[in-house]
């Protein structure tokens with residue numbers, strides 16, 4: 361457990377000034393001597409580490425969780441399913457998805473005066489990610505003061521700097537109550553089709569409950585990492601012991617709760633497959649409570665200092681109106697590579713902001729030629745990763761285990777991890793790291809064991825910390841089929857690639873909005889991004905209401921202009937990603953062609969939306 365500490369000045373309302381960037385020499389001659397490390401040797405090592413992990417089957421190494429995968433996808437938290445009569449009624453706005461994107465849309469619509477809203481959610485309550493992910497140790501990995509939305513509106517100050525998942529889930533529920541979004545909500549209901557009815561200017565929303573609801577407008581915010589995936593390890597279905605995915609934690613089997621104390625594992629041998637952001641949070645609990653823990657690693661995460669601590673009540677008292685927006689904007693500016701006088705958050709994310717400057721569009725270092733900027737960024741990256749590798753040596757006693765836990769790739773190749781307990785867990789006598797890198801992962805599963813390099817590891821239980829399918833939810837992938845004007849679908853209309861205005865709506869699909877990361881700007885603080893999108897959608901819908909308009913739809917010209925903007929400013933991440941170890945950030949080592957994100961980054965994108973609203977943009981889309 362983290363020991364409570366005194367709040368540092370930056371959290372107590374006296375922010376420190378931002379550290380000056382460390383200047384690194386730009387020329388490469390004599391670099392190893394000056395730098396204390398050899399960039400060429402590191403580049404070669406990174407390449408070798410990537411090459412030994414590349415699998416020709418890429419994404420198809422994974423299995424989608426379907427009905428045939430048994431109970432993996434079941435909801436362990438829902439009461440036995442309640443039955444209700446199918447709905448054939450009408451609402452003004454239907455919101456598909458009850459995670460933070462949907463909740464923010466509902467909240468911003470309420471603030472804009474829309475009363476008639478129906479939330480549609482597959483789970484039995486609000487929360488999205490935080491509904492499903494209740495594994496032991498689950499907590500926010502972005503500072504909760506900037507991650508948790510609508511804090512001031514709801515009247516909550518997080519109790520910890522990185523709040524536990526349960527507090528975040530309860531906050532999602534509080535948003536639902538505060539903005540009266542439980543009224544008329546349909547839980548345990550999955551939207552299965554959207555069909556535009558031109559005559560009535562309405563969408564018909566079909567669901568797996570037999571509903572055929574009608575809605576003037578539909579907003580889809582159904583998540584980007586919401587469908588758990590399993591590795592396609594040969595023999596996976598033959599295992600006779602217990603198994604589950606981290607997003608469906610089985611406390612009936614493990615005992616305990618999200619704060620740990622998994623007492624039923626005291627006599628169990630447990631395997632965890634995966635060492636991503638989720639595993640970093642669960643491994644310390646499993647290591648402490650299981651009789652034997654095997655951690656099957658293919659690629660180690662980078663693990664930086666977490667430094668969690670409870671919120672200082674005096675600091676919470678001192679906050680003045682607008683504090684959360686100011687802090688959130690400051691964080692977004694810094695992690696997007698922008699400049700700010702102060703760093704209010706001062707954590708691992710903002711400290712690494714200079715590394716992000718090469719990955720996220722930025723206006724700083726603008727005076728340097730691009731090649732020099734890239735070179736400096738790479739050197740800073742080497743330096744950061746050297747520090748993180750040295751941290752492994754400092755914390756892990758066994759040299760061979762420490763060596764295997766070192767990440768050999770550039771910082772943002774994988775989602776960075778933060779923990780003050782993960783690496784130390786490998787010092788426990790009952791915890792074994794099994795490095796699978798040379799075998800493409802766990803090679804085989806038998807009735808009672810996992811096999812790697814000819815060794816069988818007998819276990820009672822396998823926990824799959826193997827992540828989620830990327831971008832399969834929502835309307836992009838066809839998971840939720842959409843029939844727009846004249847029955848045309850997105851795949852039919854988007855044969856040449858996606859076409860949207862601001863990533864939010866498309867010609868031929870009136871009154872339909874989607875939140876997400878297509879053709880707009882993303883950030884590690886994704887909930888902030890969703891809030892800006894929800895605010896924009898609510899403003900557009902409020903205007904349509906004000907004007908008594910039945911249709912909101914971008915013209916084909918407005919859409920084409922935005923697609924051109926996206927393609928003109930496209931960030932060139934391909935080279936960077938191609939050199940990375942495989943993972944979901946780079947399509948398992950096969951980075952796809954063109955990025956579809958707004959090249960000037962989120963700060964510029966949000967400013968662009970505000971200007972568009974202020975300067976008559978509505979006339980383009982509120983059409984009658």
Ligand code: NDP
Pocket residue numbers: 413499500501502585591592593633634635636637638639641656657658659775796800801802825826827828942943944
């Ligand atoms: P990830 O996709 O990040 O990690 C999956 C892990 O499974 C990887 O370590 C992967 O190895 C490993 N793996 C997959 N197949 C095999 C195999 N056959 N054998 C051995 N290992 C295998 O999933 P996570 O659930 O950890 O994280 C997903 C995302 O969720 C994060 O990136 C983050 O965005 C978010 N998250 C956020 C948190 C928060 O606090 N806000 C906390 C947790 C997660 P390899 O890397 O080699 O492919």
